[in-house]
Amino acid sequence: MRSRTSGMWWGTAIEAPDPAGLARFYAELLEWPIVHEEPGTAVVGPPQAGVYLVFQQATGYRPPAWPPHDGEQRPMMHLDFQVGDLDEAVAVAVASGATPAPVQPQENVRVLFDPAGHPFCLCREED
Structure with missing residues (x-):
């Protein structure tokens, strides 16, 4: 039986005053690449499919x-x-x-x- 989540990615979103800067920190710490970046959002993921860390802009953080x-x-x-x-x-x-x-x-x-x-x-x- 196929899982409802097979083929999907998953992760957690973390608020930050500087999402790109925080993504660079975790990318360096984990030795994972930044896989997506746009204004207010940056995503770090492992070299193989898996869990992602999403960093999002937070006003008043x-x-x-x-x-x-x-x-x-x-x-x-x-x-x-x-x-x-x-x-x-x-x-x-x-x-x-x-x-x-x-x-x-x-x-x-x-x-x-x-x-x-x-x-x-x-x-x-x-x-």
Whole structure:
């Protein structure tokens, strides 16, 4: 039986004050190409078909607070990336423009902020 979603692409849309700049950050971080760009929208995708990250212009964008706290914009989602060498992955992310979060709740996970302030996690692969 054929799936209703076979042949379709899927992804998530992420708001940003500078969609093209944020797309360049994730393209460098993931070593994925920017597959589409137009005013107010940029899309990053893997070399093979799969999930896409769509970055869209957001007027009045406010970065989320992490860890969440009352009265501030809460993160409504975040991206997790599994990595083999956590220290190396953090160094690459920081060199690409990420900022480590001041609070790190787990030994095998590093929380960072992308250039627009979205939190994302680098998670060490379990042996």
